[in-house]
Amino acid sequence: xxxxNLNKYxxxxxxxxxxxxxxxxxxxxxxxxxxxxxxxxNIVSMTTTRAKQIFGRIYKEIGEEKFTKNIVLDCSDxxxxxxxxxxxxxxxxxxxxxxxxxxxxxxxKN
Amino acid sequence: MRIANGKTxxxxxxxxxxxMVRHFLKEVSPLFGMENKAVPDVVFDAYxxxxxxxxxxxxxxxxxxxxFKKHCFLNPTFSxxxxxxNEFKKTGFQKLVLAFVNDxxxxxxxxxxxxxxxxxxxxxxxxxxxxxxxxxLYAPQIRDYYLNLKVAFIVTLCMSEIAANxxxxxxxxxxxxxxxxxxxxxFEIACADNGKGIIRSLRPxxxxxxxxxxxxxxxxxxxxxxxxxxxxxxxxxxLVNEMVTMLKGELYMFSDKAYYINRQGxxxxxxxxxxxxxxxxxxxxxxNMQAIDAIYDxxxxxxxxxxxxxxxx
Numbered sequence: 062x063x064x065x066n067l068n069k070y071x072x073x074x075x076x077x078x079x080x081x082x083x084x085x086x087x088x089x090x091x092x093x094x095x096x097x098x099x100x101x102x103n104i105v106s107m108t109t110t111r112a113k114q115i116f117g118r119i120y121k122e123i124g125e126e127k128f129t130k131n132i133v134l135d136c137s138d139x140x141x142x143x144x145x146x147x148x149x150x151x152x153x154x155x156x157x158x159x160x161x162x163x164x165x166x167x168x169x170k171n
Numbered sequence: 172m173r174i175a176n177g178k179t180x181x182x183x184x185x186x187x188x189x190x191m192v193r194h195f196l197k198e199v200s201p202l203f204g205m206e207n208k209a210v211p212d213v214v215f216d217a218y219x220x221x222x223x224x225x226x227x228x229x230x231x232x233x234x235x236x237x238x239f240k241k242h243c244f245l246n247p248t249f250s251x252x253x254x255x256x257n258e259f260k261k262t263g264f265q266k267l268v269l270a271f272v273n274d275x276x277x278x279x280x281x282x283x284x285x286x287x288x289x290x291x292x293x294x295x296x297x298x299x300x301x302x303x304x305x306x307x308l309y310a311p312q313i314r315d316y317y318l319n320l321k322v323a324f325i326v327t328l329c330m331s332e333i334a335a336n337x338x339x340x341x342x343x344x345x346x347x348x349x350x351x352x353x354x355x356x357x358f359e360i361a362c363a364d365n366g367k368g369i370i371r372s373l374r375p376x377x378x379x380x381x382x383x384x385x386x387x388x389x390x391x392x393x394x395x396x397x398x399x400x401x402x403x404x405x406x407x408x409x410l411v412n413e414m415v416t417m418l419k420g421e422l423y424m425f426s427d428k429a430y431y432i433n434r435q436g437x438x439x440x441x442x443x444x445x446x447x448x449x450x451x452x453x454x455x456x457x458x459n460m461q462a463i464d465a466i467y468d469x470x471x472x473x474x475x476x477x478x479x480x481x482x483x484x
Contacts, residue, residue, distance in 0.1 A: 072310035075331050080402075098482055105310045105320070106327040108335045109406040117402070125477065135482035138467055139324030145474035150394075150404045152476070 062133070063090040067101040074107035080114040087115070092131045093123050101136045112147030120148055121155075172201045181234070182216040187227030189423045189452050193430060193443045199234050200444040205243040213238075213247040220255050225352050226361040226423075226452045228264040233363045236346060237447075239271045261287070262350060263294045284309045290354050291316055293330075297337050297347035297364075308334060309351075317355070321463055325414060325455065326351075326358050332407035333362050333451055339403065340372045345448060356458045357420075365448040368426040372397040383429035384440040390424075391431065391438075411453060417466050420455040 065086045070079055090097045120128045134141060172181050181199055184191040215238075217231065238244050249272065259265035263285070284293050293309040308330045314323040330351055337347040345366030352359045370386045376397050377389065389395050391412040396405030415422040415433050422433040426449040431440045457463070 071307050072314060073308055073327055073331055075308070075335060077402075100482075105314050106324050106331055108328075108331045109404050109410065110335060110402050113404055114402040120477075129478055129480065133480040133482050135484070137320055137324060138471075139321065139328065141479070141481065142467070142470045142474060143328070144479065145477060146406060146470070147404070148477045148479075149474055150406065153394075 062096045062098050064098045064100060065090055067099060068103040070104075072103060072105045074104060074111045074115075077111075077114065080111040083111075084115045084118055087119060087132075088122075092119065093127060094131075096131045096133060098133045098135060101134065101140060104136065104140055107140055107143055109143055109146050109150070112144045113151055115147075116144050117147050117151035120151060172198060177212055179210055179213045180216050181213070183220050183223075183227075183231060185219045185221050187220060187223035187231070189224070189226050189421065189454075192226065192230065192423060192425060192450065192452075195230060196425060196444040196446050198444075200446065202234065202238060202243060203445055203447045205238075206241040207243075209242055209245040211245040213244040215247055215249045217249070217251040217255070220251060223255075223258070225262055225350060225359050226450075228259055228262045229348065229350055229361045229363055230450065231259075232264045232267050233346075233348070233365070235268055235271050237365055240346070261290075261292065262352065263292055264350075284312050286312075286316070290352060293351040295334065295349045295351075297334055297349055297362075313353075316353070317457075321467065322457055325457075325463065325466070326353065329358075329411050329414065329453060329455065330360055332411055333360055333453070336369075336407050337362055337364055337366075337449070337451075339398065340367055340369060340449070353457075356456065358455045358457055360453045361451070363448065363450045368447070369424070369449050370427045370429060382442075383427050384431065384442060387424055387426060387429045387431040388438070388440050391433070414455060414466060415453060417469070418455050418457070418459065418462050420453065422454075423450070423452040425450040 067083050067086065070083065074080060074083060087097060087099060119132065134144065172179060184194050215235065223231065238247065256265065259268060284291065291312065295308060308327060310327045313326055317323045317326065334349055345364045347362065347364035347366065349360065349362040369390050370383045373386050373390060376399060377386065381389065390408050393409040394405045396403045412422055412433055416436040419435040424431045425443055425446050428442055428445050430443040432438060
């Protein structure tokens with residue numbers, strides 16, 4: 062299993078720049094093909110925005126099946142909850158976009 | 172503000188608690204409108220101040236900072252008893268206030284984490300937050316202070332979300348400052364700026380006509396954000412408000428001419444005197460571990476749709 066160490070970035074992930082670095086570090090290990098252990102046990106907290114920026118983006122790119130199979134988190138309960146929140150918000154975003162697309166298509170037909 | 176014997180007097184409340192902020196705003200709101208006027212014979216009267224908490228110290232400092240930076244007054248007088256002013260040392264604001272009085276603006280950059288008598292103080296200048304300055308928010312010290320990871324998570328998450336919120340609404344020279352203070356029983360965050368303000372940020376993104384205080388209330392709802400279509404989710408203030416409710420704490424927010432208060436889960440909102448920017452104060456009781464566990468349980472139950480693997484090594 063490939064490993065990514067996000068602990069090196071400190072104890073909180075708050076800024077966009079740091080979020081981008083974390084995303085790049087994980088994607089470099091090719092989670093499309095490989096199981097990737099994301100070590101972030103020392104991260105005390107991260108904002109919901111950064112959770113979506115990092116993990117929401119990965120989820121969107123590799124899809125749910127590969128995400129749940131290949132991404133393994135070594136983190137605290139709190140950080141785990143925040144990442145779950147970020148992903149679920151992303152899903153509702155996707156759902157809303159699909160609904161508005163369908164509505165747009167309906168309008169066009171009419 | 173009142174005018175007496177040719178002097179313009181701004182007076183602080185005698186006991187400056189979060190409940191007295193509305194009173195303070197009524198007193199100081201004429202400041203916004205005095206920019207570059209160099210009004211002579213101004214007295215900032217804190218002489219009768221007997222007690223001020225973290226938020227009181229912050230707002231007294233912010234008043235002085237704004238008036239100095241915007242050249243509102245000409246050689247104003249700041250009147251305060253020495254013993255009370257010494258209390259400002261504990262929150263780090265004495266140095267900052269003196270920096271303005273003595274024209275040593277560099278002091279602002281020397282804010283640092285301090286622990287004394289079992290209380291920690293964490294002041295942060297949010298001006299360069301997105302560039303990484305202060306992004307750690309003293310989390311290592313806070314984690315070591317609390318030892319309990321669940322408590323440290325709640326404390327740093329609240330700080331992070333509030334700091335990120337201010338940073339997201341910041342404009343140039345909004346002078347956001349966040350200060351946190353805690354012990355093992357409770358934790359406080361006070362944050363204030365003179366920026367665009369949450370109401371002006373949110374209003375264009377909301378459908379419908381809302382009063383300023385309705386917008387403040389909406390800001391506490393899940394998914395309300397001024398930055399739709401980005402990674403911003405509109406979860407930050409909602410999360411903080413949820414934690415305040417569940418831990419029976421307090422949240423006060425003032426912006427433009429509105430206020431929103433959540434005290435132990437009961438909320439109220441309404442009009443207040445004008446403040447340019449936003450003021451936020453949060454107090455969380457931390458001694459009830461059952462309530463802290465309940466926060467975790469609630470969110471774990473609610474957010475479990477995607478089964479992310481966890482490492483058990």
